[in-house]
Amino acid sequence: MARKQHLRQFLGNSVWSGLSTVARAGSSLLVNKLFAVYYGPHGITLLAHFQNLIALLTTLPNSGVNVGLIRHLAQHEVKSQAYRAYFWAGLFLNVLTFLGAAGAIFLFPTFFLERFADDLLTQTGFGNLWLLLGLFVLLLLQLFWLSVLLARQALRPYVWLSLLTSVISVGVMWGAVGKVKLSQALVLFLVGQSITGLVGMAVVFHKGLVPTWQVKMEPSVLRDLGKFLVMALSTLVGAKLVDFVVREMAIEQFSLVETGLWQSVVKISDSYTMVYISVLGMVYYPRIAALLPQPEALKEYVKSVFYLLVPAVGLGLLVFWWQRDFFIQLLFNEDFLAARDLMDYQLLGDFLKMTAWVLSYIITVQARVKLYICTQLISGVVYVGLVAWLMPLLGLDGLPMAHALRYGLYLAFHLYLFRSYFSLA
Known part of the structure; x- marks a missing residue:
């Protein structure tokens, strides 16, 4: 009986995860196709390197901190002190690891940015680097909110948020590629990926999953x-x-x-x-x-x-x-x-x-x-x-x-x- 219940629960939740995955995979294929058609092999190369840069900045927060966060938030009620401690410690470590990765990239710009430095950094200018940094922060927040939703098994809002991200990404790229420079298209790609960080924040607040503020980080939680x-x-x-x-x-x-x-x-x-x-x-x-x-x-x-x-x-x-x-x-x-x-x-x-x-x-x-x-x-x-x-x-x-x-x-x-x-x- 227990096994049948487990299977029903797993299959039911898998339907929702499948919708999210199909949307992300489909949007990725469409974005690649658009870059290939309008910017050719050079555009695909720069897009791939830009995606690698995104991965370098988000892998440790998302695949490390957020994975641990899902485990511990899943075991505690939202109103508990333990949930509160893990939530704010997780957000703190997200920011810390992101800054560490960003610092490594800016310390060794030739190694990390060589492939598209001239095409992206020179054309966008120094001021727009702050815009890029802001977009990366929004992406980081989006991944954090998604982890909180997963921990509470709130799969429906998770999937709708993922679908929204996919739709926005494809829409932005569809309207931009071929009409803007490649460097601008890369920035717009990041816009499409990160803008739902604001929507995710609203969803998590609406569902009451954000505990009261806690400044002190408990060593055991860290x-x-x-x-x-x-x-x-x-x-x-x-x-x-x-x-x-x-x-x-x-x-x-x-x-x-x-x-x-x-x-x-x-x-x-x-x-x-x-x-x-x-x-x-x-x-x-x-x-x-x-x-x-x-x-x-x-x-x-x-x-x-x-x-x-x-x-x-x-x-x-x-x-x-x-x-x-x-x-x-x-x-x-x-x-x-x-x-x-x-x-x-x-x-x-x-x-x-x-x-x-x-x-x-x-x-x-x-x-x-x-x-x-x-x-x-x-x-x-x-x-x-x-x-x-x-x-x-x-x-x-x-x-x-x-x-x-x-x-x-x-x-x-x-x-x-x-x-x-x-x-x-």
């Missing part, structure tokens, strides 16, 4: 959220650095064209894993955070979701593999059909990865910092080692095979770690 910040830092450094190293290894070993074929497969993989991550992040993670004080209920919920998602993911990836030629041409063009054989091991690796994520989220919600950091870093090192071993032996096929082997080991470790969740006793 330590609790700091654990998630450290985990996010390890993910940022490990994942980004490993991806960069592997890509450099591929470029050294193969031509840019061959490396591009492999990257097209990775991009396709990213498109559907984004949907999966959204469901886990919006529905699964807040629920296991709320169930953390109830170990038996947590085990039952995890097991129910695991047995639901694993066959569903497997079936979906099989359909994707069957129609891979169609999807390659839809997302790219016929020139990329040479990458079709690389999809075999990529899809296998994605199945193993997506299965393991159901269990790895438990480590995150339990704030097992040392274990999390070790798994992320060791996984990255193993991946680099597998690539270095398999590429000379198998050529381009060695890259997706290394991906599959990496996540096969990753899944085996998590199944062993959480074996008690599946025991019959």
Whole structure:
């Protein structure tokens, strides 16, 4: 009975998360298409680098502080002192980590801004840099409000806020691209992404989720959220650095064209894993955070979701593999059909990865910092080692095979770690 209830709740909430994800994915595809048509490859390159800059400034606050915030706010009532303490500590750490990331970028402008410095910074002028900073702050606030809504399982306002962001982003870009300079289009892209920070603030205040002001930051609360910040830092450094190293290894070993074929497969993989991550992040993670004080209920919920998602993911990836030629041409063009054989091991690796994520989220919600950091870093090192071993032996096929082997080991470790969740006793 409990399992059926868990499944109904998970599936019901997944519908809402799916709407949000489809809107974000659709708006992203449309924005990319508009930049490609009106600004060509140069525009796509600058858009990608600008999106990377946004990620650098928001990854630690959003993937670190806010993830920890969701866990702790989900466990306390809005009127409680604990909720109040975590809320304001989370906002403080958001600002602090953002300023730290922004400071690093401005200390090393050549490294971080080289690709679009002349096109963006020179043309916008010094005064408009303050406008950019303000837009980044609005984006930071938007991500914070969304985390508060997720913690309270307020999925409907969360989804409507996400839909509004997508509509505004597409609308602004649709009216601007081709009529303004590229540098102005990049700024307008940020406007579309961040302006709903004000709307989000109004929604959170209206729902009574903002507690009374608290200036004093409790050390224990900062330590609790700091654990998630450290985990996010390890993910940022490990994942980004490993991806960069592997890509450099591929470029050294193969031509840019061959490396591009492999990257097209990775991009396709990213498109559907984004949907999966959204469901886990919006529905699964807040629920296991709320169930953390109830170990038996947590085990039952995890097991129910695991047995639901694993066959569903497997079936979906099989359909994707069957129609891979169609999807390659839809997302790219016929020139990329040479990458079709690389999809075999990529899809296998994605199945193993997506299965393991159901269990790895438990480590995150339990704030097992040392274990999390070790798994992320060791996984990255193993991946680099597998690539270095398999590429000379198998050529381009060695890259997706290394991906599959990496996540096969990753899944085996998590199944062993959480074996008690599946025991019959």
